[in-house]
Every structure is written in structure tokens, then in C-alpha cells.
Amino acid sequence: MxxxxxxxxxxxxxxxxxxxxxxxxxxxxxxxxxxxxxxxxxxxxxxxxxxxxxxxxxxxxxxxxxxxxxxxxxxxxxxxxxxxxxxxxxxxxxxxxxxxxxxxxxxxxxxxxxxxxxxxxxxxxxxxxxxxxxxxxxxxxxxxxxxxxxxxxxxxxxxxxxxxxxxxxxxxxxxxxxxxxxxxxxxxxxxxxxxxxxxxxxxxxxxxxxxxxxxxxxxxDKPAEHIQAFRRRLHHWAELTAEILRSASTEADAKKTFVTRAQEEMQEHLGPEEADHHAFTAGLDLSFLGLARYLRKRADATA
Ligand SMILES: [Zn+2]
Missing domain, CATH: 3.60.15.10 (Ribonuclease Z/Hydroxyacylglutathione hydrolase-like)
Incomplete structure (x- = not known):
């Protein structure tokens, strides 16, 4: 062991x-x-x-x-x-x-x-x-x-x-x-x-x-529950990104809106200090860019 x-x-x-x-x-x-x-x-x-x-x-x-x-x-x-x-x-x-x-x-x-x-x-x-x-x-x-x-x-x-x-x-x-x-x-x-x-x-x-x-x-702990909850949030964030991309006028605006929305969500669960720490560790702006790229690639593939 x-x-x-x-x-x-x-x-x-x-x-x-x-x-x-x-x-x-x-x-x-x-x-x-x-x-x-x-x-x-x-x-x-x-x-x-x-x-x-x-x-x-x-x-x-x-x-x-x-x-x-x-x-x-x-x-x-x-x-x-x-x-x-x-x-x-x-x-x-x-x-x-x-x-x-x-x-x-x-x-x-x-x-x-x-x-x-x-x-x-x-x-x-x-x-x-x-x-x-x-x-x-x-x-x-x-x-x-x-x-x-x-x-x-x-x-x-x-x-x-x-x-x-x-x-x-x-x-x-x-x-x-x-x-x-x-x-x-x-x-x-x-x-x-x-x-x-x-x-x-x-x-x-x-x-x-x-x-x-x-x-x-x-x-x-509890990997099955963890993964289920994580998967739900992953798909929720992808949907949030898609929704923001449809309505924002520029990519920079879209990114800003995503970061604000994600941060609000996190604060509800974690409070302001821990939400900031989680956001820094994750890099919310990068998460937006990665999801946006994925959604565009998928749209191109089906077009
Ligand atoms: Zn990492």
C-alpha cells in the first residue's frame, strides 16, 4: 500500500x-x-x-x-x-x-x-x-x-x-x-x-x-454523485455560453457576461471570498473561450 x-x-x-x-x-x-x-x-x-x-x-x-x-x-x-x-x-x-x-x-x-x-x-x-x-x-x-x-x-x-x-x-x-x-x-x-x-x-x-x-x-468523496453533479454543471455552462454567444454583440462582451454570470452562481453557493478563489483557480475567462470554441466546432461540423 x-x-x-x-x-x-x-x-x-x-x-x-x-x-x-x-x-x-x-x-x-x-x-x-x-x-x-x-x-x-x-x-x-x-x-x-x-x-x-x-x-x-x-x-x-x-x-x-x-x-x-x-x-x-x-x-x-x-x-x-x-x-x-x-x-x-x-x-x-x-x-x-x-x-x-x-x-x-x-x-x-x-x-x-x-x-x-x-x-x-x-x-x-x-x-x-x-x-x-x-x-x-x-x-x-x-x-x-x-x-x-x-x-x-x-x-x-x-x-x-x-x-x-x-x-x-x-x-x-x-x-x-x-x-x-x-x-x-x-x-x-x-x-x-x-x-x-x-x-x-x-x-x-x-x-x-x-x-x-x-x-x-x-x-x-462519493465519486458517482460528484460526477453526476459535475456533468450537470458542465452542460449548464455550455448552454449558458451558447445563450450568451447568441445575444452578445462582441466576443469580449460575451466573455464578460459569462464571467459575471458564473461568478454570481458561484457566490450563491460559496460566498464571495471562496467564489473568488475558485474562479481564480479555474480561470473563468479561459473556460468561456474553451466552451465557445467547442460550440463553434460542433456547429461547423453539423453545418
Ligand atoms: Zn488544471
């Missing part, structure tokens, strides 16, 4: 925003989603607090390659070239050469990219272990099943620890902080696809996990 710990990366000074998971079993140490490079110092402190250092890490398991999950990988490997980095095949080229990934992030965060994510270094090809989905990884005494779970991103996998009953789902089941009362989607461009997402929910539910581990943030 072994230990599983939440390492709070304290992203831009915000606790309970991005969680890395430390998996220890029989001397094997792996991190699922080490977070962005900007929080590397905090990650190091969290390891030190457990008597560990980067030199003792054996593996990094990426759920997907977005910078808030994977950005620190290159720096960690530079420090400890022994680390194996597991990533889904579609994501691998962008981990080896992050220039396109960083360029597209630069368009989404023109002014704040570096402050948010730091420097995203490449991971040497020989450190990569390329996943197709369907593998069972052996990490010390721990077995982890890998399953392909697209929807949020085309390069997203989830990891299942059957012995512990935990599904490490990255962003596949949304954002819910500390098992809180509100689950919100993170739907950034360019891969959002609600139909494909449904198959990933089925993939997760078929494993009957007793808990989900969300990058944003921590454990969520």
Missing part, C-alpha cells in the same frame, strides 16, 4: 489551489502532477518536511501537460536525471519541446504567464515513458492502472489505485476544493469536447473508486 500525501504547491501564494500527490511505496517515490515551475520552491519544502528531496524521486506521473500540472517536470529532471516522466502519447512531443505549449499559453496569459507558471523546461526524450492508456504501472509495491480520459484535454489520462480505492483524475472531474459544496468546470481551449468527456466519466465510474483525487484541490 504505502503513503499518499497531498503536497499543496501554494500557487501564487494561494493555498488549496494546485495539489501535487506524493505516492510512496516500498522506497519508490512518485509525484502525480508536480505543478508549475513557479511553485518548485514550495514543492521542495513540502518534500523536505517529509524528510525527502528531489534526488529521491523516482517518477513523475502526468495526468496531462497543461502548465499548472506539468510545468515543473523539466526542472525536476534537470536536477535528478533519474526521474522517469509518464505522459500520454499526444502530450509527449510538447513535453520534449514545450515551445508551442508555452507560446499558446502566452496568448492566453499575455501579461502574467511567467508570474503564474515560471520557466517551463524541456524533458529529455529518454526520461519519458509514453502511455497509451491500459497500462498497469508498478511503483514499488503499488500498482496503478492508467486509463485515457479526454474531454478537458486530448492528452489526459487518469491513474487508478485499486488497492486504495483512489482515482487520480487531474481535471477530468472539474474543480472542487477540499470536497466543498461547489464543483466547477475548467474548460480551457483548445480540446474541450463534452461528448468525448462522457466516455471518460464512464471510464472512471467503471473502476468504482471510493474517492477522487483532484488537482484542484484534494480528495472528493
Amino acid at each position: 504505502g503513503n499518499i500525501s497531498i503536497l499543496d504547491t501554494n500557487w501564487v501564494g494561494r493555498p488549496h489551489s494546485i495539489a501535487a500527490a506524493l505516492l510512496e511505496a516500498d522506497g519508490h517515490r512518485a509525484i502525480i502532477d508536480p505543478g508549475p515551475e513557479s511553485t518548485l520552491a514550495t514543492l521542495r519544502e513540502r518534500l523536505h518536511a517529509r524528510g525527502l528531496s528531489v534526488a529521491q524521486l523516482d517518477a513523475i506521473l502526468l495526468t496531462h501537460i497543461h502548465l499548472d500540472h506539468a510545468g515543473a517536470s523539466g526542472s525536476l529532471v534537470r536536477e535528478n536525471p533519474r526521474i522517469a516522466v509518464y505522459v500520454y502519447n499526444l502530450g509527449a512531443p510538447h513535453v520534449i519541446d514545450p515551445s508551442r505549449l508555452v507560446a499558446s499559453a502566452q496568448r492566453l496569459w499575455p501579461d502574467t504567464l511567467h508570474q503564474l507558471f515560471g520557466d517551463t523546461l524541456p524533458v529529455p526524450k529518454e526520461n519519458l515513458r509514453i502511455l497509451e492508456g491500459g497500462e498497469t504501472l508498478t511503483l514499488g509495491t503499488r500498482k496503478l492502472e492508467v486509463a485515457y480520459t479526454p474531454g478537458h484535454a486530448s492528452h489526459h489520462v487518469s491513474y487508478f489505485d485499486a488497492a486504495e480505492g483512489i482515482a487520480f483524475v487531474g481535471d477530468t472531474t472539474g474543480i472542487r476544493i477540499d470536497n466543498g459544496p461547489y464543483i466547477l468546470p475548467a474548460t480551457p481551449p483548445p480540446d474541450i469536447n463534452l461528448e468525448i468527456w462522457d466516455s471518460s466519466f464512464a471510464t472512471i465510474l467503471a473502476r468504482q473508486p471510493s474517492r477522487l483525487f483532484l488537482t484542484h484541490f484534494g480528495y472528493a
Whole structure:
């Protein structure tokens, strides 16, 4: 079995925003989603607090390659070239050469990219272990099943620890902080696809996990209820986006209206302070852009 710990990366000074998971079993140490490079110092402190250092890490398991999950990988490997980095095949080229990934992030965060994510270094090809989905990884005494779970991103996998009953789902089941009362989607461009997402929910539910581990943030109980509530909100937000796109005069107006409406909804459930924290962690403007892109792609496909 072994230990599983939440390492709070304290992203831009915000606790309970991005969680890395430390998996220890029989001397094997792996991190699922080490977070962005900007929080590397905090990650190091969290390891030190457990008597560990980067030199003792054996593996990094990426759920997907977005910078808030994977950005620190290159720096960690530079420090400890022994680390194996597991990533889904579609994501691998962008981990080896992050220039396109960083360029597209630069368009989404023109002014704040570096402050948010730091420097995203490449991971040497020989450190990569390329996943197709369907593998069972052996990490010390721990077995982890890998399953392909697209929807949020085309390069997203989830990891299942059957012995512990935990599904490490990255962003596949949304954002819910500390098992809180509100689950919100993170739907950034360019891969959002609600139909494909449904198959990933089925993939997760078929494993009957007793808990989900969300990058944003921590454990969520009752996976079936969580996923049902999340799916409802995901579709509700897609409908809200469609409605706003029909009536707004410009894309900028549409985005503003979406963010306001989503924030109002969240405040009803969470109060103003927690609503702000959830909104920051999710990036509501990006969620609008991703849903708008998905809706247009779908409309073009049926036209
Ligand atoms: Zn994320």
C-alpha cells in the first residue's frame, strides 16, 4: 500500500489551489502532477518536511501537460536525471519541446504567464515513458492502472489505485476544493469536447473508486454523485455560453457576461471570498473561450 500525501504547491501564494500527490511505496517515490515551475520552491519544502528531496524521486506521473500540472517536470529532471516522466502519447512531443505549449499559453496569459507558471523546461526524450492508456504501472509495491480520459484535454489520462480505492483524475472531474459544496468546470481551449468527456466519466465510474483525487484541490468523496453533479454543471455552462454567444454583440462582451454570470452562481453557493478563489483557480475567462470554441466546432461540423 504505502503513503499518499497531498503536497499543496501554494500557487501564487494561494493555498488549496494546485495539489501535487506524493505516492510512496516500498522506497519508490512518485509525484502525480508536480505543478508549475513557479511553485518548485514550495514543492521542495513540502518534500523536505517529509524528510525527502528531489534526488529521491523516482517518477513523475502526468495526468496531462497543461502548465499548472506539468510545468515543473523539466526542472525536476534537470536536477535528478533519474526521474522517469509518464505522459500520454499526444502530450509527449510538447513535453520534449514545450515551445508551442508555452507560446499558446502566452496568448492566453499575455501579461502574467511567467508570474503564474515560471520557466517551463524541456524533458529529455529518454526520461519519458509514453502511455497509451491500459497500462498497469508498478511503483514499488503499488500498482496503478492508467486509463485515457479526454474531454478537458486530448492528452489526459487518469491513474487508478485499486488497492486504495483512489482515482487520480487531474481535471477530468472539474474543480472542487477540499470536497466543498461547489464543483466547477475548467474548460480551457483548445480540446474541450463534452461528448468525448462522457466516455471518460464512464471510464472512471467503471473502476468504482471510493474517492477522487483532484488537482484542484484534494480528495472528493462519493465519486458517482460528484460526477453526476459535475456533468450537470458542465452542460449548464455550455448552454449558458451558447445563450450568451447568441445575444452578445462582441466576443469580449460575451466573455464578460459569462464571467459575471458564473461568478454570481458561484457566490450563491460559496460566498464571495471562496467564489473568488475558485474562479481564480479555474480561470473563468479561459473556460468561456474553451466552451465557445467547442460550440463553434460542433456547429461547423453539423453545418
Ligand atoms: Zn488544471
